[in-house]
Amino acid sequence: MKEILKKYEEYLRESSKSKNTVLAYVTDITLYNKFLRDRKIELLDTDEKTITNYINFLVQEGKSERSINRIIISIRNFYGFMKKSSLIKEIPEINYKTTNLTKRIPEILTVEEIDRIINIVENDSIKGIRDKALLEVMYATGMKVSELTSLKLQDINMELSYVNCTDNRNTERLIPIGSSAVKALKVYLAERDRISYLNSPYVFINLNGNKLTRQGVWRIVKSYCERAGISKTVNLNTFRHSFAVHLLQNGANVRAVQKLLGNQVLTYMDTYYEIINSDRLNIIYKRSHPRA
Known part of the structure; x- marks a missing residue:
């Protein structure tokens, strides 16, 4: 997994994505990998059910819908990279229905x-x-x-x-x-x-x-x-x-x-x-x- 993550980071840096986006994507996938490692699941053996379980885990951890949506984008992008690299044949389908919650921005003091x-x-x-x-x-x-x-x-x-x-x-x-x-x-x-x-x-x-x-x-x-x-x-x-x-x-x-x-x-x-x-x-x- 470390080698795949390293190549993924190199792939992101070669794209037009900003440094902040690269950092966010890599961090999201690192945390996803920790979830897999804790449950002794091999990355290349993951499927729709695995990702659904991870999303449920994030919900239970209290992650906001906004954060979960961002993490899903990161995961989709990562599996897209693995398909391009011929590591997997198909990108797992991710089924997560969002609700139309009003976006809450915290008050910031000057x-x-x-x-x-x-x-x-x-x-x-x-x-x-x-x-x-x-x-x-x-x-x-x-x-x-x-x-x-x-x-x-x-x-x-x-x-x-x-x-x-x-x-x-x-x-x-x-x-x-x-x-x-x-x-x-x-x-x-x-x-x-x-x-x-x-x-x-x-x-x-x-x-x-x-x-x-x-x-x-x-x-x-x-x-x-x-x-x-x-x-x-x-x-x-x-x-x-x-x-x-x-x-x-x-x-x-x-x-x-x-x-x-x-x-x-x-x-x-x-x-x-x-x-x-x-x-x-x-x-x-x-x-x-x-x-x-």
């Missing part, structure tokens, strides 16, 4: 809105100091809330300015953090011992000294967004999505964004670019239209 939220936090109490550090790290890393609440003291390296993040599959990734987050963390950790009488190993704890919960983080985010006058619909993924979009807007490589956020970023990559392109069109319109 850099100015992020600043308003963080700057409204007062540093005159332990809670405020903790909340500022929490929000700074959320935006600096783009971590999921489950990853953020599971962050341990040993996972932070202040000298080199990075955190070691572990996802729900026990996969680790190093994420750099900027000077604002480092500064907020230093202030918080200097005060943290005053509420950590239970010797919790976790970075972010509640005022009882216990690990901060997902609900606790939501209350913090919601409270400061309201106080900052943010009218957009904000949820626990808003900082994560905003982080990714801001990186891409400022020229970050898609592969770098994927490494920072984990493989899940490909699920939203087309949406991120749609948001960016929409913003660019609005700017062009306002600059160019005589009555804008």
Whole structure:
């Protein structure tokens, strides 16, 4: 399979597809191959039933219809390559009926809105100091809330300015953090011992000294967004999505964004670019239209 995937990537690079498309296609097929390998299914023995089972697996994993449609395109393209390479005789038929769901694009906060939220936090109490550090790290890393609440003291390296993040599959990734987050963390950790009488190993704890919960983080985010006058619909993924979009807007490589956020970023990559392109069109319109 490795040899086939290598030749497939070379085939894609020789085509007119963009680097981002090549990366997405290869990643989709790599994950498909993992599904086959876990079930001890040989690639050349796959058929319509195998692909249907994979689609059902994706549905059970909570993949959006948008993502599944993209993955199906990747799989079709891959089997088309294998047929051209005489590895298979026929391309398996893929039967997947989509529903006419309204496309939901997540709300993205601007850099100015992020600043308003963080700057409204007062540093005159332990809670405020903790909340500022929490929000700074959320935006600096783009971590999921489950990853953020599971962050341990040993996972932070202040000298080199990075955190070691572990996802729900026990996969680790190093994420750099900027000077604002480092500064907020230093202030918080200097005060943290005053509420950590239970010797919790976790970075972010509640005022009882216990690990901060997902609900606790939501209350913090919601409270400061309201106080900052943010009218957009904000949820626990808003900082994560905003982080990714801001990186891409400022020229970050898609592969770098994927490494920072984990493989899940490909699920939203087309949406991120749609948001960016929409913003660019609005700017062009306002600059160019005589009555804008």
